[in-house]
Amino acid sequence: MDLYYIQGILMLAGINLMSVLGLSLLTGFTGMFSFGHAGFMAIGGYTSAMMTVNYGWPFIPALLMGALTAALMSALIGKLTLNLKGDYFCIATLGFGEAIRLVLDNVQYFGGARGWPGIPNYTNFTNVLIINIIAIIILANIIRSRQGRNMIAVREEELASQIVGINVFKYKLISLMISAAYAGIAGGLMAHYMTFLQPKMFSLVKSTELTIIVIFGGLGSISGSVLGALVLTSLPEILRSFSNWRLVIYGLSVIVIMISRPEGLMGGYELTPSSMKKLFTRMRSKKGNLPKSMEGGDTL
Amino acid sequence: MYKKTLALLLVSLMILTMAFTGCSKPETETAAPAEEIIKVGWMGSLTGDQAVWGQCELDTVKMLFEEINAKGGVLGKQLEVIGYDTKGDPQEAVNVAKRLTGQDKVVAILGPNASGNAIPIAPVLEQAKVPDIATVATNPKVTVLDGKVKPYNFRVCFIDPYQGAVAAGYAIEVLGFKKAAILYDVADDYSQGLTQFFEEFFVSKGGTIVAKEAFKFGDVDFRPQLSKIKDAAPEVLFLPIFFKEAALIANQARELGITVPLMGGDGLPSEQLFTMAKDAVQGTYIVNHVDYDDPEVQDLKNRYKTKYNKELELNGYLVHDAVVVFVDALERAGVADSVKITEALETTNVKGVTGQITISKDTHNPEGKDAAIVKIEGDRYVFQQKYSAK
Numbered sequence: 001m002d003l004y005y006i007q008g009i010l011m012l013a014g015i016n017l018m019s020v021l022g023l024s025l026l027t028g029f030t031g032m033f034s035f036g037h038a039g040f041m042a043i044g045g046y047t048s049a050m051m052t053v054n055y056g057w058p059f060i061p062a063l064l065m066g067a068l069t070a071a072l073m074s075a076l077i078g079k080l081t082l083n084l085k086g087d088y089f090c091i092a093t094l095g096f097g098e099a100i101r102l103v104l105d106n107v108q109y110f111g112g113a114r115g116w117p118g119i120p121n122y123t124n125f126t127n128v129l130i131i132n133i134i135a136i137i138i139l140a141n142i143i144r145s146r147q148g149r150n151m152i153a154v155r156e157e158e159l160a161s162q163i164v165g166i167n168v169f170k171y172k173l174i175s176l177m178i179s180a181a182y183a184g185i186a187g188g189l190m191a192h193y194m195t196f197l198q199p200k201m202f203s204l205v206k207s208t209e210l211t212i213i214v215i216f217g218g219l220g221s222i223s224g225s226v227l228g229a230l231v232l233t234s235l236p237e238i239l240r241s242f243s244n245w246r247l248v249i250y251g252l253s254v255i256v257i258m259i260s261r262p263e264g265l266m267g268g269y270e271l272t273p274s275s276m277k278k279l280f281t282r283m284r285s286k287k288g289n290l291p292k293s294m295e296g297g298d299t300l
Numbered sequence: 301m302y303k304k305t306l307a308l309l310l311v312s313l314m315i316l317t318m319a320f321t322g323c324s325k326p327e328t329e330t331a332a333p334a335e336e337i338i339k340v341g342w343m344g345s346l347t348g349d350q351a352v353w354g355q356c357e358l359d360t361v362k363m364l365f366e367e368i369n370a371k372g373g374v375l376g377k378q379l380e381v382i383g384y385d386t387k388g389d390p391q392e393a394v395n396v397a398k399r400l401t402g403q404d405k406v407v408a409i410l411g412p413n414a415s416g417n418a419i420p421i422a423p424v425l426e427q428a429k430v431p432d433i434a435t436v437a438t439n440p441k442v443t444v445l446d447g448k449v450k451p452y453n454f455r456v457c458f459i460d461p462y463q464g465a466v467a468a469g470y471a472i473e474v475l476g477f478k479k480a481a482i483l484y485d486v487a488d489d490y491s492q493g494l495t496q497f498f499e500e501f502f503v504s505k506g507g508t509i510v511a512k513e514a515f516k517f518g519d520v521d522f523r524p525q526l527s528k529i530k531d532a533a534p535e536v537l538f539l540p541i542f543f544k545e546a547a548l549i550a551n552q553a554r555e556l557g558i559t560v561p562l563m564g565g566d567g568l569p570s571e572q573l574f575t576m577a578k579d580a581v582q583g584t585y586i587v588n589h590v591d592y593d594d595p596e597v598q599d600l601k602n603r604y605k606t607k608y609n610k611e612l613e614l615n616g617y618l619v620h621d622a623v624v625v626f627v628d629a630l631e632r633a634g635v636a637d638s639v640k641i642t643e644a645l646e647t648t649n650v651k652g653v654t655g656q657i658t659i660s661k662d663t664h665n666p667e668g669k670d671a672a673i674v675k676i677e678g679d680r681y682v683f684q685q686k687y688s689a690k
Contacts, residue, residue: 004428005402008395102516105487114489115390117419118445194394196420198489201390237395240384244346 007125013233014128015189020213020229021139021222022182027211028219029143030175031155033090036097037183038206040070042199043100044184045191046110049119052192059122063131063188070184071177078176082169097207104199115198123193131189135182139222142178151175155220216254217265224266231265338377338636340365340626341400341409343393343417344435346385352570353413353615357435358383360616361410363607364623374630382406386417393417394424401428407630407638408433410622413615415439416489418453425452431642433625435618436566436589438463439493443664454645454664456621456657457589458671460490463565464497464540465689466671467587471536471563472505474673474687475585481511481534483525483549485541488517494540494565501689510534515545522549523556530558542567547576554580561585571611574679584676590617590654591672591683597653621652625659 023037048066051057057065081092105113142148150171153161162168191197209232217228235253239246261267269275342361344354358381365379373379382404384396393412400406401424409425409432412418418437422445425432434442434455443453471477480502485491499509511532513525526549529537537553537560539546546568553562562584569588573581590597600620604612629644630636648659660667670686 002402005398008398008402012391012395102487112489113487113492114439114441115416115419117422117441121423190391194390194420195423196390196416198390198416199487200416200489237399240399244385246385247347 009234009237010230011123011125011128011193013230014132015123015186015193016210016213016233017132017226017229018135018186018189019183019210020217020225021135022179022186023210023214024217024219024222024225025139025142025151025182026175026179027214028221028225029148029155030151030172031158032172032175033211034093034176034179035090035204035207035211036093036095036100037179037210038202038204039093039097039100040074040180040183041187041190041206042104042202043073043187044070045187045197045202046104046116047184048188049116049191049197050110052120052122053118059127059192063185066188067181067184070187071181074176074180075173078173082172082176094204094207097202098204101199101202104202110197113199115196115200117196119191119195119197121192121195123189128189128193131185135185136222136226139182143222147171147174152220212254215264216257218263218267218269220268221264221266221270223271224264224269227265336377337380338374338630339380339382339404339406341396341404341406341430342381342383342411343386343396343400343409344383344411344413345388346383348388350388350414353436353613354385354411356610356613357411357413357615357619359608360604360612360619361623363604364620367603368627374627375634375636377636379627381410386412386414388414388417390416390420394420397421397424397432401425401430406430407636408626408641410619410626411435413437413618415442418442418455422450422453426450428638429642430638431645433622433645435622436615438566439489449662449664452642454625454659456625456652456654456666457566457618458669459665460493461497462689463587463671464494464499465501466673466687467494467538467563467565468498468501468505468507469689470585470587470673470687471538472502472507474685475536475561477535478507479510479533479535480507480538481513481529481532481536482509482538482540483513483515483522483529484539485517485545486514488541490542490567491540498538498540517545519545520548522552526553526556526558529553530556534560536560537562539564539568543570543573544576547573547581550577550580550584563587566614569614569674569681571613573676578679581676582678585684586674586676586681588672588674588681589614591674591686592681593683594653594672600653617653621654621657624650624652625657 019037019041026032026034044066047069048062051062051065077096081089084092104110110116150166153166154168154171158168213228213232214225216232218224236246236250239249242249342358344357345351346354361381365381369378386392386396400409413436415437418434419442431452431454436457437455438457438460440459440461443450443455482495484495511529513528515522515525539549539562546564550562564586566589568586601612604616625648628650629641629648633640633644645659646661650657655669657666670688673684673687674681675684
């Protein structure tokens, strides 16, 4: 395989991973489903592109600006909709995502439905990798902090956590804002990777794709999200040689995994250095238990 | 126990990935006598709402390459097309472009048909130094951005401003209409572009737009907009949209008593139009890339029909010309080298089925290509005249 092509796929996986990480916090750790994350990506993408193209900002501040705008927008939406429970919130986000896309279709300043070409090509393999690593570290720390535990409490039992004094609304809002900021950065990366933005890129299909990745990787697991983003972004590309059947195979493999492992690939487990160590010691002790079947196993 | 299944799953996934990546290896190895084969890429929609056109393009390219190979190929080598689906999605288009240039090492890419897919692949082409010849990508920004020509993007069709100007010019100067109404798709790039340019030229020629109404892709009821249009009493209704909505709009407009002729761009012509709204679209004027009755295109039409037993769609004619332009450039370049081919493409002057194609060095567009005005009569597109906007 050609390195240039593989790097392209990995960059795309990294960009998807950014918004999946955000969504993972919201869906996996706070227990709220969103079908409007492509909308936050669009806000982040258009804002950061506006900063670099029209105002000549450097890349990183522009990305952060995109993240900030997406987060503020989500705060606005969150204030109005977070009191809705379960499915109702989900529908509200769905409407929001579509509304953002339709607004962008009509704003001629951003090129409308015809799209916005000529955005500088700032995204490269190195900065996607670094941003992703930073994002993972930040997310892991958030989850292990008091705030993160409160979010998990909200996910597990909303009423009970309210009784023990957790401000449910506040933690939901924080979770939504962080997740929107992640999506905003992903949008910015996407804009400067494609060098072209079109509202069509942020349709409902994109939002669903992100939710599928989170569930596929396993709810409540960061390493699951990483694995999910890598597998599900590269799968359609790997299957390219199957031409017209590739999307069928893609769909089938998602179904098969979800049936055989409803909790997702990682399902609540994390792949951390300590858990890896445990895994290896277990494997080694297994080996030690079966010395007879292995020739020369006693030397180890 | 869980950890074990997890490990197993991970390992099996990795093996699966390895196996698939391994799969694509033999493909390149079978093409090992690479000296004899020139690989050409194609991209377009094979799935999604424009799949009919994409499939027709790929079939046409395959047919033409078979014919060329049967005659001994080009420069003594065989041509091979590698076609990938973009789903009409810009992101997929970038992936495909990377795959074609990086993995498959093609010397040129034909397609895509959508402007939204042709624009984002430009940086990939520039990095790989591989030329692309777009088929029906009519957005001006496909080849020229901020006054600068993109070095590796070419096309064989006319552009939206020209198409809009032709439609507006023909309506005013030949048909003598002074009042026009527009009904366009607000969420579609092609529709927005064409609307803008039609409006500009129509007004600059002294006409007035009496009504400009919008709908959104997926709508099926257009009566509210059409009622407003009816009240404005236009002399012609311009529909810069695709055939499916146009057919529905035509039916509903006639129902509401709008009797004025309809007019449209290259999104309208399709066999489907007659199945859906044969009576309602009678007398419609269409700005097209090609005159279907032109004796010069009959041969291609028949060859396609005999091979695939389907009617050749509009995209087939344009991809035919893309192939003609590519083969001409390849012959003049003398070697299957993408940079040499790009240089040769800049001085293209060949005859295709849609007219004489003279690629301009400054815009990479075919210059002075006449549009064919056709009128629907019965279930045929009757050629009116070649018209070029001044």
